[in-house]
Amino acid sequence: MKFLRELLDKQKPMFEKGGKLEKFYYAFEAGETFLFTPNHTAGIKGAQVKDAIDLKRMMITVVIAMIPCLLFGIYNTGHQHFLATGQTAGLWEDFGGKMLIGLQLVLPIVIVAYAAGGLVEAVFAVIRKHPINEGFLVTGMLIPLVVPATIPLWQVALATIFAVVIAKEVFGGTGMNILNVAMTARAFLYFAYPAQISGDTVWTYLGDQAVVDGFSGATALAVAYTAGVEGEAVTSALAAHNTAIGAGLFEFGNLFMGWIPGSIGETSTLMALVGAAILVATGVASWKIIVGGFAGAYIMGALMNLLAVNEYMAMPAEYHWVMGGLAFGVVFMATDPVSAAQTEIGKWIYGIMIGVLTVIIRVSNPAYPEGIMLAVLFMNVFAPLIDHYVVKANKTRRLQRATV
Amino acid sequence: MSKIVKLKKGFDIKLAGKAEPKEVEFQTAKTFALKPTDFQGIQRPKVTVKEGDTVKAGSIIFFDKAMDEVKYAAPVSGEVVEIKRGEKRKLLEIKILADSQIVYEELPKFTLSSIRSADAEALKKHIAGSGMWPHIIQRPFGVVANPADTPKNIFISGFDTHPLAPDYSIVLKGEEENFKAGLAALKKFTSGKVHLGVDSAKEVPSVYANLEDVQVNKFSGPHPAGNVGVQIHHIDPINKGDIVWTVSPSGVAQIGKLLLTGRYDASKLIAVTGSELKQTGYAKVISGTCVDKLVQGNLNYDNVRVVSGNVLTGERIQQDGYLGFYHNQITVLPEGNEYEFLGWLKPTAKKLSFHRALGLLSFLNGSKEYRLNTNTNGEERAFVQTGVFESVTPMDILPVYLMKAIMAEDFDEMEELGIYELVEEDLALCEFVDVSKHPVQEILRKGIDLIQYS
Numbered sequence: 001m002k003f004l005r006e007l008l009d010k011q012k013p014m015f016e017k018g019g020k021l022e023k024f025y026y027a028f029e030a031g032e033t034f035l036f037t038p039n040h041t042a043g044i045k046g047a048q049v050k051d052a053i054d055l056k057r058m059m060i061t062v063v064i065a066m067i068p069c070l071l072f073g074i075y076n077t078g079h080q081h082f083l084a085t086g087q088t089a090g091l092w093e094d095f096g097g098k099m100l101i102g103l104q105l106v107l108p109i110v111i112v113a114y115a116a117g118g119l120v121e122a123v124f125a126v127i128r129k130h131p132i133n134e135g136f137l138v139t140g141m142l143i144p145l146v147v148p149a150t151i152p153l154w155q156v157a158l159a160t161i162f163a164v165v166i167a168k169e170v171f172g173g174t175g176m177n178i179l180n181v182a183m184t185a186r187a188f189l190y191f192a193y194p195a196q197i198s199g200d201t202v203w204t205y206l207g208d209q210a211v212v213d214g215f216s217g218a219t220a221l222a223v224a225y226t227a228g229v230e231g232e233a234v235t236s237a238l239a240a241h242n243t244a245i246g247a248g249l250f251e252f253g254n255l256f257m258g259w260i261p262g263s264i265g266e267t268s269t270l271m272a273l274v275g276a277a278i279l280v281a282t283g284v285a286s287w288k289i290i291v292g293g294f295a296g297a298y299i300m301g302a303l304m305n306l307l308a309v310n311e312y313m314a315m316p317a318e319y320h321w322v323m324g325g326l327a328f329g330v331v332f333m334a335t336d337p338v339s340a341a342q343t344e345i346g347k348w349i350y351g352i353m354i355g356v357l358t359v360i361i362r363v364s365n366p367a368y369p370e371g372i373m374l375a376v377l378f379m380n381v382f383a384p385l386i387d388h389y390v391v392k393a394n395k396t397r398r399l400q401r402a403t404v
Numbered sequence: 405m406s407k408i409v410k411l412k413k414g415f416d417i418k419l420a421g422k423a424e425p426k427e428v429e430f431q432t433a434k435t436f437a438l439k440p441t442d443f444q445g446i447q448r449p450k451v452t453v454k455e456g457d458t459v460k461a462g463s464i465i466f467f468d469k470a471m472d473e474v475k476y477a478a479p480v481s482g483e484v485v486e487i488k489r490g491e492k493r494k495l496l497e498i499k500i501l502a503d504s505q506i507v508y509e510e511l512p513k514f515t516l517s518s519i520r521s522a523d524a525e526a527l528k529k530h531i532a533g534s535g536m537w538p539h540i541i542q543r544p545f546g547v548v549a550n551p552a553d554t555p556k557n558i559f560i561s562g563f564d565t566h567p568l569a570p571d572y573s574i575v576l577k578g579e580e581e582n583f584k585a586g587l588a589a590l591k592k593f594t595s596g597k598v599h600l601g602v603d604s605a606k607e608v609p610s611v612y613a614n615l616e617d618v619q620v621n622k623f624s625g626p627h628p629a630g631n632v633g634v635q636i637h638h639i640d641p642i643n644k645g646d647i648v649w650t651v652s653p654s655g656v657a658q659i660g661k662l663l664l665t666g667r668y669d670a671s672k673l674i675a676v677t678g679s680e681l682k683q684t685g686y687a688k689v690i691s692g693t694c695v696d697k698l699v700q701g702n703l704n705y706d707n708v709r710v711v712s713g714n715v716l717t718g719e720r721i722q723q724d725g726y727l728g729f730y731h732n733q734i735t736v737l738p739e740g741n742e743y744e745f746l747g748w749l750k751p752t753a754k755k756l757s758f759h760r761a762l763g764l765l766s767f768l769n770g771s772k773e774y775r776l777n778t779n780t781n782g783e784e785r786a787f788v789q790t791g792v793f794e795s796v797t798p799m800d801i802l803p804v805y806l807m808k809a810i811m812a813e814d815f816d817e818m819e820e821l822g823i824y825e826l827v828e829e830d831l832a833l834c835e836f837v838d839v840s841k842h843p844v845q846e847i848l849r850k851g852i853d854l855i856q857y858s
Binding site: 001004005033035036037038039040041042043044045046047048049050051052053054055056057058060061064131133134135172173174175176281282283284286337338340342343344347391394395397398399401402 | 832
């Protein structure tokens with residue numbers, strides 16, 4: 001590694017003050033600090049030793065936690081394609097073929113998201129003269145996981161650029177943003193190009209192949225909502241759905257595993273829980289938000305059961321955990337420490353409210369079958385308010401003490 | 405009534421190089437220095453000696469024009485060889501070349517009973533004029549106490565939980581009478597109580613046994629349980645308008661020694677610690693000693709940093725630098741001024757971390773002692789991770805919100821969030837564990853200065 005270090009040391013003066021490429025210092029610095037932890041030492045006064053953690057390591061931990069979802073999503077993309085076009089029925093049949101199709105579709109989305117976002121980061125770093133934010137390591141992976149595999153690549157690029165600029169850089173970069181960047185990207189797509197990210201036809205890649213007779217590309221949430229409107233028991237409607245491509249597609253067990261149509265990374269509750277286990281074990285994400293999110297959804301689901309005026313409201317509450325993107329959103333989106341509540345009590349309130357709102361939006365709103373996206377964004381906006389009251393309680397305790 | 409407080413939050417930084425529990429003979433240093441920068445709150449220092457003057461131990465060498473009843477004294481007798489100033493003529497060091505035999509200024513002597521019967525104001529005046537007064541620190545702000553005040557309470561933390569901290573049962577051995585005399589004097593200065601915090605997990609050092617004039621409270625838990633600020637928070641917290649004083653146990657003993665012997669005797673035992681030293685242990689030194697004799701020839705590594713104090717709150721000094729007035733310890737660490745290839749990604753069990761993020765394996769190591777260097781292990785960033793500062797601060801305080809209030813210079817917010825209860829050492833662990841590498845202690849001092857001076 002000495003050779004690399006020497007190479008960097010040789011180039012460095014060019015980027016430093018007075019050098020020819022002075023403007024691009026932060027671009028150089030990003031590369032340099034990626035390869036080598038800098039030789040900075042603690043200041044004269046104060047802590048003379050520092051913890052081994054830094055933001056890069058924290059962010060890469062989140063990326064690692066998403067890898068199970070990504071791999072599952074890649075395979076599932078191929079699997080859904082084969083199911084819909086009737087090529088194989090068995091889950092593990094033609095493993096290589098499915099992986100190949102999945103990779104062909106998913107990898108370009110990941111690359112485009114990282115490239116588009118990375119470019120924006122670099123441009124802002126150069127113009128605004130600040131270091132490149134590591135937060136993008138996570139955002140660049142989150143965005144591909146919350147879009148369908150069939151999405152046009154230019155939309156991915158556009159959404160990523162929009163989100164990084166409007167949701168993050170205008171506020172000053174990672175740590176200053178109000179909204180979760182990846183959720184903003186998805187919301188942008190949802191409202192700007194609904195045809196490519198909602199409905200029944202976008203979730204499964206078909207290519208130019210014909211579908212099996214009787215195939216439906218609807219998601220479980222759409223099926224559940226329709227059942228509710230038509231007065232059919234939701235669980236039996238789910239179980240009966242899409243028998244053309246194999247029975248039990250939307251049974252609880254399969255929903256939990258995630259062999260269903262949906263956005264690339266969101267389908268598998270199991271993989272989201274694997275990610276949650278990594279995040280909680282490493283202490284990177286708040287377990288309070290995750291537990292709160294799942295609990296909130298269940299409580300609201302159970303409450304709706306009590307008040308059930310239609311079949312959707314009567315659906316067993318645990319189905320909310322496994323349908324749609326609740327698990328993925330609660331584990332990876334809600335726990336973004338910057339846009340979430342920052343006080344410990346606030347995290348409970350924030351998490352529970354996300355779960356509650358998701359279920360309300362799902363069940364009672366005819367326009368949006370999925371609620372997690374709007375619930376997270378909505379609570380992002382409210383998180384400072386929650387914190388405000390938690391902090392105020394702290395101040396009040398101190399004030400009361402004084403008057404005693 | 406004495407209290408028992410169990411603290412859970414915090415973190416012990418276990419370092420290699422603990423001082424061997426014995427007194428080690430080191431050569432006596434030739435030069436000594438008093439560093440006005442050691443004292444918080446000095447505004448207009450006035451030096452009363454010139455280069456070339458001879459002084460006795462206890463001769464007054466400077467004072468603060470803003471609080472001129474408090475004097476600062478020469479630790480040894482000898483010749484003033486240098487008055488070092490920095491930018492804008494800021495007074496940095498007054499260096500004294502010591503005589504081989506120390507000559508003391510002769511001051512009035514007291515006995516334990518004459519201290520108890522003495523007039524409080526006269527006693528204050530005597531100590532303030534002697535040079536020992538700066539051992540008494542005022543909270544809020546952590547500045548040298550003003551003798552004109554009467555504090556609500558006086559707090560002494562009887563144990564130190566900082567990394568490699570000295571063991572007071574060794575440091576204060578044989579100081580029993582001095583300690584009692586010091587306590588008796590302090591008792592006269594407060595309308596409230598004198599509180600002494602002791603470690604409930606360890607046997608109480610003999611010096612703390614059979615004390616009058618004092619309420620003993622017991623604390624347990626990881627660092628910062630030994631910080632006096634944490635103890636105050638749990639015993640009788642500081643509110644707006646309150647003034648309390650704090651003194652370190654060695655400070656109490658030194659004040660007592662001053663009164664009993666009638667001499668400004670600044671000799672003390674300090675812990676010589678750190679992973680890079682061949683010989684660790686306790687050394688008998690005089691306050692403000694040059695550390696060269698403790699360090700030179702005692703290193704097993706070249707590229708080191710010598711720290712006056714401990715690694716959380718201390719100050720970097722040169723290998724021939726001077727021990728800080730309040731410090732009972734020096735620590736010698738490897739300097740970390742080197743690059744590390746993919747240092748942010750590599751799994752490591754060699755570096756200590758409070759966190760468990762990918763590849764940080766130190767949480768598996770149990771009681772392993774670490775050889776840590778001074779590398780920051782990353783660069784400064786905006787605040788991202790939340791909840792970490794709170795989990796190492798065993799007080800009902802929200803450190804990140806306070807930091808942000810200080811950065812925004814929002815005075816009301818700082819006050820409401822409890823800045824009066826804190827000095828740098830109370831948030832030193834936050835600075836260690838911070839993912840975003842903020843200079844937490846420096847920021848806090850900036851906030852305190854804002855509140856105090858504007």
